Amino acid sequence: xxxxxxxxxxxxxxxxxxxxxxxxxSTTLSNIQWYKQRPGGHPVFLIQLVKSGEVKKQxxxxxxxxxxxxxxxLHITATQTTDVGTYFCGASYDKVIFGPGTSLxxxx
Amino acid sequence: SAVISQKPSRDICQRGTSLTIQCQVDSxxxxxxxxxxxxxxxxxxxxxxxxGSEATYESGFVIDKFPxxxxxxxxxxxxxxxxxxxxxxxxxxxxxxxxxxxxxFGEGSWLTVV
Numbered sequence: 089x090x091x092x093x094x095x096x097x098x099x100x101x102x103x104x105x106x107x108x109x110x111x112x113x114s115t116t117l118s119n120i121q122w123y124k125q126r127p128g129g130h131p132v133f134l135i136q137l138v139k140s141g142e143v144k145k146q147x148x149x150x151x152x153x154x155x156x157x158x159x160x161x162l163h164i165t166a167t168q169t170t171d172v173g174t175y176f177c178g179a180s181y182d183k184v185i186f187g188p189g190t191s192l193x194x195x196x
Numbered sequence: 197s198a199v200i201s202q203k204p205s206r207d208i209c210q211r212g213t214s215l216t217i218q219c220q221v222d223s224x225x226x227x228x229x230x231x232x233x234x235x236x237x238x239x240x241x242x243x244x245x246x247x248g249s250e251a252t253y254e255s256g257f258v259i260d261k262f263p264x265x266x267x268x269x270x271x272x273x274x275x276x277x278x279x280x281x282x283x284x285x286x287x288x289x290x291x292x293x294x295x296x297x298x299x300x301f302g303e304g305s306w307l308t309v310v
Contacts, residue, residue: 121298130288130304131239176238183229184299186239 090115092179094187102195107164109190111177120153120160121178125189131176134162167194198224202289202302209279209309216275217305219289228266229299230274231288239288245272279309 091114101107111120119138123131135144137153137160144151150163164171174189199222209215221228228245243251243264251264266272276283289302 123299123301130286130301133298133300136298178299183241183244185241188238 090179090181090185092177092185092187094177094190096190097188098191098193100193100195101167103169104166107167107171107192108161109175109177109192110159110161111179111187112159113179114158115181116157117179117181118157119180120157121180121184122151122160122162123176123178123186124173125176126173129173164192167192169194169196198222198291198293198300200225200289200291200300200302202305204305205303206306207308209307211280211309213279214275214277215279215307216273217287217289219272219274219302221270221272221289221291223270224293225270225291225300227292228272229290229292230262230264230272231290231301233286233288233304235285242274242287245274276307279307281309283307284309 093112095110119136121136122134124134125131135151140157141155142153148165152161172194174191176189177187178184201220203218230242231239232242233239241254242257242262243253245251245264245266247266261277263275286304286306288304290299292299
């Protein structure tokens with residue numbers, strides 16, 4: 089079946105350091121989505137990537153979709169305490185399957 | 197983005213009882229889904245709510261335990277039946293709009309079964 093892996097499971101960084109989470113699918117995706125869930129909150133849509141090799145930026149966040157459309161990454165430059173939360177990738181097959189998430193904590 | 201309203205937002209339920217969660221979406225939403233998020237876990241799709249017909253359940257979820265209704269395009273309910281402590285979880289209503297499958301989530305219903 090379709091599997092979505094995400095690493096690392098946890099990441100602790102000093103404020104100002106960079107952070108990257110990686111998402112991998114066992115099969116080719118039609119698109120991939122990224123979500124952020126703050127502690128105690130619900131997942132909030134960040135972005136969708138559709139094209140092979142696509143790169144999108146949102147301020148300090150950079151999202152990449154792999155050439156084979158099987159993997160993706162989210163990179164945060166110079167983390168801030170407001171970046172704390174769990175980041176999920178959502179892999180689109182015939183339905184959206186979510187990765188296990190990467191929990192980011194930022195030490196001030 | 198779509199607006200998705202869900203209630204109750206939080207509840208404490210007795211073992212063996214059932215609870216129905218209601219979800220209202222705005223007109224941008226065409227597909228509706230129900231997810232479960234157990235403590236510290238990722239989101240697991242329970243079922244796709246189909247308008248006017250039986251929901252499409254994912255492996256491991258059955259209609260008797262999680263009956264779902266969607267009487268019209270913008271409203272759906274999920275019932276968690278005969279609850280046990282293992283059902284303590286966040287239940288999330290979600291939807292996607294025309295032309296794409298980006299998932300928008302409601303704020304979730306946090307259920308604790310005691």
